[in-house]
Amino acid sequence: MFNRKQKHILLKFFSMFSVVRGYNILIVVIAQYLASIYIFASDMPLKKVLFDVNLLMLVLATAAVIAAGYIINNFYDSEKDLINRPNKTMLDKLVSQNTKLSFYFVLNFSAVVMASYVSFKPVLFFSFYIFAIWFYSHKLKKRPIIGNVVSALLTLTPFFVIFVYYYNFKYVILVHATFLFLIISIRELTKDLENIKGDLTQNYRTVPIVYGEATSKQIITALVVATLFPVYFLIAKFDIGYMYLYFFICEILLIIYLILLWSFSTKTQYLWLHNILKLIIVAGVFSILLIDVDLVINRIMSVNFI
Secondary structure, eight states: OOOHHHHHHHHHHHHHHHHTTHHHHHHHHHHHHHHIIIIITTTSOHHHHHTOHHHHHHHHHHHHHHHHHHHHHHHHTHHHHHHHOHHHHHHHTTSOHHHHHHHHHHHHHHHHHHHHHHOHHHHHHHHHHHHHHHHHHHTGGGSTTHHHHHHHHHHHHHHHHHHHHHTOOOHHHHHHHHHHHHHHHHHHHHHHHHTHHHHHHTTOOOHHHHHOHHHHHHHHHHHHHHTHHHHHHHHHHSOOTTHHHHHHHHHHHHHHHHHHHTTOOSHHHHHHHHHHHHHHHHHHHHGGGGTTHHHHHHHHHTOOOO
16 A cells, blocks of 8 residues: 555654654644633634634644654653653654754744744743753753652643733633642652653652652642642632533542552553543543533534634
8 A cells, every 4th residue: 555665754754743742732732722712712702713823823832842842852761761661662763863853943943933923922931931841851850849840830831821822810720720730740740650660770860769659659649639629619619610520520530540559569550540640631621611511502503614
Protein backbone atom coordinates (compact mmCIF):
# COMPACT_ATOMS: atom_id res chain seq x y z
CA MET A 1 0.00 0.00 0.00
CA PHE A 2 2.85 2.38 0.91
CA ASN A 3 6.28 2.38 -0.67
CA ARG A 4 9.45 2.54 1.43
CA LYS A 5 9.76 6.33 1.21
CA GLN A 6 6.12 6.86 2.22
CA LYS A 7 6.50 4.48 5.15
CA HIS A 8 9.61 6.35 6.27
CA ILE A 9 7.78 9.70 6.15
CA LEU A 10 4.80 8.20 7.99
CA LEU A 11 7.05 6.82 10.74
CA LYS A 12 8.75 10.23 11.08
CA PHE A 13 5.35 11.87 11.43
CA PHE A 14 4.21 9.45 14.14
CA SER A 15 7.56 9.88 15.87
CA MET A 16 7.20 13.66 16.02
CA PHE A 17 3.53 13.31 17.00
CA SER A 18 4.67 11.12 19.88
CA VAL A 19 7.37 13.61 20.93
CA VAL A 20 4.99 16.60 21.03
CA ARG A 21 2.17 14.51 22.58
CA GLY A 22 -0.28 15.57 19.90
CA TYR A 23 -3.23 13.94 21.69
CA ASN A 24 -2.57 16.07 24.80
CA ILE A 25 -2.39 19.25 22.73
CA LEU A 26 -5.72 18.39 21.07
CA ILE A 27 -7.34 18.06 24.50
CA VAL A 28 -5.92 21.47 25.54
CA VAL A 29 -7.27 23.10 22.37
CA ILE A 30 -10.73 21.59 22.96
CA ALA A 31 -10.60 22.66 26.61
CA GLN A 32 -9.69 26.24 25.69
CA TYR A 33 -12.56 26.53 23.23
CA LEU A 34 -15.12 24.90 25.56
CA ALA A 35 -14.02 27.16 28.41
CA SER A 36 -14.32 30.18 26.11
CA ILE A 37 -17.78 29.20 24.83
CA TYR A 38 -19.40 28.06 28.09
CA ILE A 39 -17.50 29.93 30.84
CA PHE A 40 -15.46 32.97 29.81
CA ALA A 41 -17.69 34.19 26.97
CA SER A 42 -20.98 32.45 27.73
CA ASP A 43 -22.94 35.63 26.91
CA MET A 44 -21.44 35.97 23.43
CA PRO A 45 -22.92 34.34 20.31
CA LEU A 46 -21.32 31.00 19.47
CA LYS A 47 -20.42 32.14 15.97
CA LYS A 48 -18.58 35.17 17.33
CA VAL A 49 -16.45 33.00 19.64
CA LEU A 50 -15.69 30.29 17.10
CA PHE A 51 -14.70 32.77 14.40
CA ASP A 52 -12.75 35.09 16.68
CA VAL A 53 -9.36 35.28 14.92
CA ASN A 54 -7.66 36.68 18.04
CA LEU A 55 -8.84 33.71 20.09
CA LEU A 56 -7.68 31.35 17.35
CA MET A 57 -4.22 32.94 17.37
CA LEU A 58 -3.98 32.58 21.17
CA VAL A 59 -5.07 28.92 21.02
CA LEU A 60 -2.62 28.13 18.20
CA ALA A 61 0.18 29.97 20.02
CA THR A 62 -0.57 27.96 23.15
CA ALA A 63 -0.51 24.70 21.17
CA ALA A 64 2.82 25.65 19.59
CA VAL A 65 4.43 26.51 22.94
CA ILE A 66 3.16 23.31 24.57
CA ALA A 67 4.47 21.23 21.64
CA ALA A 68 7.84 22.99 21.93
CA GLY A 69 7.77 22.32 25.66
CA TYR A 70 7.33 18.60 25.09
CA ILE A 71 10.26 18.68 22.66
CA ILE A 72 12.65 20.35 25.10
CA ASN A 73 11.42 18.08 27.87
CA ASN A 74 12.07 15.08 25.61
CA PHE A 75 15.56 16.43 24.88
CA TYR A 76 16.55 16.68 28.56
CA ASP A 77 14.82 13.44 29.58
CA SER A 78 15.98 11.23 26.69
CA GLU A 79 18.26 9.03 28.82
CA LYS A 80 15.74 8.72 31.64
CA ASP A 81 12.88 7.91 29.26
CA LEU A 82 14.97 5.16 27.66
CA ILE A 83 14.62 3.37 31.01
CA ASN A 84 11.11 4.43 31.98
CA ARG A 85 9.45 4.31 28.53
CA PRO A 86 11.69 2.23 26.23
CA ASN A 87 9.07 1.61 23.51
CA LYS A 88 8.00 5.24 23.25
CA THR A 89 11.63 6.40 23.35
CA MET A 90 12.58 4.13 20.44
CA LEU A 91 9.74 5.67 18.41
CA ASP A 92 10.80 9.19 19.44
CA LYS A 93 14.39 8.51 18.32
CA LEU A 94 13.29 8.08 14.70
CA VAL A 95 13.58 11.87 14.53
CA SER A 96 17.07 13.22 15.21
CA GLN A 97 17.80 15.55 18.12
CA ASN A 98 18.89 18.28 15.69
CA THR A 99 15.56 18.09 13.88
CA LYS A 100 13.68 18.21 17.18
CA LEU A 101 15.61 21.26 18.37
CA SER A 102 15.09 23.02 15.04
CA PHE A 103 11.37 22.32 15.30
CA TYR A 104 11.48 23.58 18.91
CA PHE A 105 12.75 27.00 17.83
CA VAL A 106 10.35 27.17 14.86
CA LEU A 107 7.37 26.42 17.12
CA ASN A 108 8.35 29.02 19.71
CA PHE A 109 9.00 31.67 17.05
CA SER A 110 5.65 30.86 15.43
CA ALA A 111 3.91 31.22 18.80
CA VAL A 112 5.37 34.71 19.30
CA VAL A 113 4.37 35.73 15.76
CA MET A 114 0.80 34.51 16.29
CA ALA A 115 0.63 36.25 19.68
CA SER A 116 1.82 39.50 18.07
CA TYR A 117 -1.27 39.42 15.84
CA VAL A 118 -3.40 39.99 18.97
CA SER A 119 -1.29 42.59 20.82
CA PHE A 120 2.06 43.13 22.49
CA LYS A 121 0.87 41.82 25.87
CA PRO A 122 0.38 38.24 24.61
CA VAL A 123 3.90 38.42 23.13
CA LEU A 124 5.28 39.14 26.60
CA PHE A 125 3.06 36.45 28.10
CA PHE A 126 4.15 33.72 25.68
CA SER A 127 7.80 34.79 25.87
CA PHE A 128 7.64 34.28 29.63
CA TYR A 129 5.75 30.99 29.17
CA ILE A 130 8.43 29.70 26.78
CA PHE A 131 11.21 30.66 29.22
CA ALA A 132 9.33 29.14 32.18
CA ILE A 133 8.92 25.79 30.39
CA TRP A 134 12.59 25.73 29.42
CA PHE A 135 13.71 26.67 32.95
CA TYR A 136 11.47 23.99 34.43
CA SER A 137 12.82 21.30 32.06
CA HIS A 138 16.43 22.39 32.52
CA LYS A 139 16.57 23.16 36.25
CA LEU A 140 13.41 22.77 38.31
CA LYS A 141 12.22 19.34 37.15
CA LYS A 142 14.92 17.59 39.16
CA ARG A 143 13.95 19.34 42.40
CA PRO A 144 11.40 17.71 44.72
CA ILE A 145 8.10 19.49 45.41
CA ILE A 146 9.17 22.70 43.61
CA GLY A 147 9.30 20.82 40.31
CA ASN A 148 5.86 19.28 40.94
CA VAL A 149 4.26 22.62 41.83
CA VAL A 150 5.77 24.44 38.83
CA SER A 151 4.72 21.64 36.48
CA ALA A 152 1.12 21.87 37.73
CA LEU A 153 1.12 25.66 37.30
CA LEU A 154 2.53 25.42 33.77
CA THR A 155 -0.24 22.94 32.91
CA LEU A 156 -2.86 25.47 34.06
CA THR A 157 -1.30 28.37 32.14
CA PRO A 158 -3.22 27.77 28.84
CA PHE A 159 -6.46 28.55 30.68
CA PHE A 160 -4.96 31.67 32.22
CA VAL A 161 -4.24 33.17 28.80
CA ILE A 162 -7.92 32.73 27.81
CA PHE A 163 -9.00 34.27 31.11
CA VAL A 164 -6.76 37.29 30.49
CA TYR A 165 -8.11 37.66 26.95
CA TYR A 166 -11.75 37.82 28.06
CA TYR A 167 -10.95 39.25 31.50
CA ASN A 168 -14.16 37.77 32.84
CA PHE A 169 -13.24 37.04 36.45
CA LYS A 170 -15.55 34.78 38.43
CA TYR A 171 -14.77 33.16 41.77
CA VAL A 172 -16.11 29.86 40.44
CA ILE A 173 -13.23 29.85 37.93
CA LEU A 174 -10.73 30.17 40.77
CA VAL A 175 -12.29 27.23 42.62
CA HIS A 176 -12.32 25.12 39.43
CA ALA A 177 -8.64 25.99 38.93
CA THR A 178 -7.85 24.94 42.51
CA PHE A 179 -9.45 21.53 41.96
CA LEU A 180 -7.58 21.06 38.69
CA PHE A 181 -4.30 22.14 40.30
CA LEU A 182 -4.73 19.49 43.00
CA ILE A 183 -5.52 16.75 40.47
CA ILE A 184 -2.51 17.68 38.33
CA SER A 185 -0.28 17.73 41.43
CA ILE A 186 -1.49 14.24 42.34
CA ARG A 187 -0.73 13.12 38.79
CA GLU A 188 2.79 14.58 38.94
CA LEU A 189 3.56 12.71 42.16
CA THR A 190 2.11 9.52 40.69
CA LYS A 191 4.39 9.93 37.66
CA ASP A 192 7.34 10.27 40.05
CA LEU A 193 6.39 6.94 41.66
CA GLU A 194 6.01 5.40 38.22
CA ASN A 195 9.42 6.65 37.04
CA ILE A 196 11.55 5.93 40.13
CA LYS A 197 13.94 3.60 38.30
CA GLY A 198 14.87 6.05 35.54
CA ASP A 199 14.88 9.07 37.87
CA LEU A 200 17.24 7.31 40.28
CA THR A 201 19.59 6.33 37.46
CA GLN A 202 19.77 9.92 36.13
CA ASN A 203 20.10 11.53 39.61
CA TYR A 204 16.68 13.21 39.59
CA ARG A 205 15.79 14.35 43.11
CA THR A 206 12.06 13.61 43.02
CA VAL A 207 9.85 13.27 46.11
CA PRO A 208 9.87 9.41 46.16
CA ILE A 209 13.67 9.34 45.82
CA VAL A 210 14.44 12.03 48.40
CA TYR A 211 11.71 11.31 50.95
CA GLY A 212 10.63 7.76 50.10
CA GLU A 213 7.57 6.14 48.55
CA ALA A 214 5.62 6.13 51.83
CA THR A 215 6.00 9.91 52.22
CA SER A 216 4.94 10.41 48.59
CA LYS A 217 1.80 8.39 49.24
CA GLN A 218 1.09 10.42 52.39
CA ILE A 219 1.38 13.68 50.42
CA ILE A 220 -0.87 12.29 47.68
CA THR A 221 -3.43 11.22 50.31
CA ALA A 222 -3.42 14.75 51.75
CA LEU A 223 -3.94 16.21 48.26
CA VAL A 224 -6.84 13.82 47.57
CA VAL A 225 -8.49 14.89 50.84
CA ALA A 226 -7.86 18.53 49.87
CA THR A 227 -9.91 18.06 46.67
CA LEU A 228 -13.00 17.71 48.87
CA PHE A 229 -12.87 21.44 49.73
CA PRO A 230 -13.13 22.89 46.19
CA VAL A 231 -15.66 20.18 45.29
CA TYR A 232 -17.81 21.15 48.30
CA PHE A 233 -17.71 24.85 47.40
CA LEU A 234 -18.46 24.16 43.73
CA ILE A 235 -21.50 22.03 44.56
CA ALA A 236 -22.82 23.98 47.58
CA LYS A 237 -21.98 27.59 46.71
CA PHE A 238 -22.08 27.82 42.93
CA ASP A 239 -24.48 26.91 40.17
CA ILE A 240 -22.62 24.29 38.16
CA GLY A 241 -25.66 22.52 36.73
CA TYR A 242 -25.22 18.79 36.15
CA MET A 243 -21.45 19.05 36.54
CA TYR A 244 -21.93 17.98 40.16
CA LEU A 245 -22.27 14.44 38.75
CA TYR A 246 -18.73 14.69 37.40
CA PHE A 247 -17.37 15.71 40.81
CA PHE A 248 -19.21 12.91 42.62
CA ILE A 249 -17.75 10.37 40.17
CA CYS A 250 -14.31 12.00 40.56
CA GLU A 251 -14.34 11.56 44.32
CA ILE A 252 -15.40 7.92 43.96
CA LEU A 253 -12.53 7.35 41.51
CA LEU A 254 -10.11 9.13 43.87
CA ILE A 255 -11.17 6.87 46.75
CA ILE A 256 -10.54 3.82 44.56
CA TYR A 257 -7.25 5.42 43.49
CA LEU A 258 -6.16 5.85 47.13
CA ILE A 259 -7.04 2.29 48.09
CA LEU A 260 -5.02 0.99 45.17
CA LEU A 261 -2.17 3.45 45.78
CA TRP A 262 -1.42 2.06 49.24
CA SER A 263 -1.42 -1.53 47.94
CA PHE A 264 0.53 -0.91 44.73
CA SER A 265 4.31 -0.86 44.40
CA THR A 266 5.30 -1.61 40.79
CA LYS A 267 5.73 0.61 37.73
CA THR A 268 2.87 -1.11 35.87
CA GLN A 269 0.54 -0.65 38.82
CA TYR A 270 1.43 3.03 39.15
CA LEU A 271 0.76 3.41 35.43
CA TRP A 272 -2.81 2.21 36.04
CA LEU A 273 -3.20 4.90 38.71
CA HIS A 274 -1.77 7.49 36.33
CA ASN A 275 -4.40 6.49 33.75
CA ILE A 276 -7.19 6.97 36.32
CA LEU A 277 -6.01 10.55 36.82
CA LYS A 278 -5.79 11.10 33.06
CA LEU A 279 -9.39 9.93 32.76
CA ILE A 280 -10.47 12.41 35.46
CA ILE A 281 -8.70 15.29 33.68
CA VAL A 282 -10.00 14.47 30.19
CA ALA A 283 -13.54 13.87 31.49
CA GLY A 284 -13.30 17.22 33.26
CA VAL A 285 -12.76 18.98 29.94
CA PHE A 286 -15.97 17.63 28.42
CA SER A 287 -17.93 17.95 31.67
CA ILE A 288 -17.85 21.72 31.07
CA LEU A 289 -20.84 21.03 28.82
CA LEU A 290 -22.82 19.91 31.90
CA ILE A 291 -22.65 23.34 33.56
CA ASP A 292 -25.62 24.55 31.50
CA VAL A 293 -27.19 21.82 29.37
CA ASP A 294 -29.92 24.17 28.12
CA LEU A 295 -27.24 26.59 26.92
CA VAL A 296 -25.47 23.75 25.10
CA ILE A 297 -28.70 22.66 23.39
CA ASN A 298 -29.64 26.22 22.45
CA ARG A 299 -26.20 26.91 21.04
CA ILE A 300 -26.24 23.72 18.99
CA MET A 301 -29.74 24.45 17.69
CA SER A 302 -28.88 28.05 16.84
CA VAL A 303 -25.67 27.29 14.94
CA ASN A 304 -25.68 29.06 11.61
CA PHE A 305 -22.32 29.27 9.84
CA ILE A 306 -23.72 30.86 6.71
